Amino acid sequence: xxxxxxxxxxxxxxxxxxxxxxxxxxxxxxxxxxxxxxxxxxxxxxxxxxxxxxxxxxxxxxxxxxxxxxxxxxxxxxxxxxxxxxxxxxxxxxxxxxxxxxxxxxxxxxxxxxxxxxxxxxxxxxxxxxxxxxxxxxxxxxxxx
Numbered sequence: 001x002x003x004x005x006x007x008x009x010x011x012x013x014x015x016x017x018x019x020x021x022x023x024x025x026x027x028x029x030x031x032x033x034x035x036x037x038x039x040x041x042x043x044x045x046x047x048x049x050x051x052x053x054x055x056x057x058x059x060x061x062x063x064x065x066x067x068x069x070x071x072x073x074x075x076x077x078x079x080x081x082x083x084x085x086x087x088x089x090x091x092x093x094x095x096x097x098x099x100x101x102x103x104x105x106x107x108x109x110x111x112x113x114x115x116x117x118x119x120x121x122x123x124x125x126x127x128x129x130x131x132x133x134x135x136x137x138x139x140x141x142x143x144x145x
Contacts, residue, residue: 001137004073004101006116008033008055008142012046012084016108017119021101021126024136029122032104033140035114047085051096051114054082055142060101064132069102071127075116075138083114101138103127116140 002024010018012034021031035050042049058081060073075081080095087096096114103123105111116138118126130136 001135003137003139004060005139005141006031006033006101008140010034012052013037017104017110017117021116021118023126025129027125029126030119032110032112032117035112036110049088049113051083051087051089052085053096053099053114053116053140054084055140056082058138058140060136060138062127062130062132062134062136064130066100066102069100071123071130072100072102073136073138075099075101089113 005022007020015037017030017032019031019033020028022028034052035046037046039049058075060075063072063074066072078098080097083094083096086092086094099115101116104117104120107119107121110117
């Protein structure tokens, strides 16, 4: 089974794609492992509005035509996974669900409420070569500060 490695090198309040993702073939792309740094509609910080994945190893499945994201990986079957902080979207519990690896809205903005994202301009290469329904492992690592 192929492994997709995400390396968290940034902090949640930083914008942009300052993390890295590496696929099983060694392709490296710019990634974001945090949600958007703030919520546009309210100005709330990401910690007040969204969840963020805890580093770890997660199962995922490639989806060739997701209704919202197109080509993406669904993490843990869309079920609950651990969250870095208490998540208002889950009754204040430190969990999150419906998490994906998808392309960013643009090369500067992830457009994500907690998913692992890759730069829009690098998405075609990142999601190439997978069959619909193909299982992979996602390994989210954090560089020690």
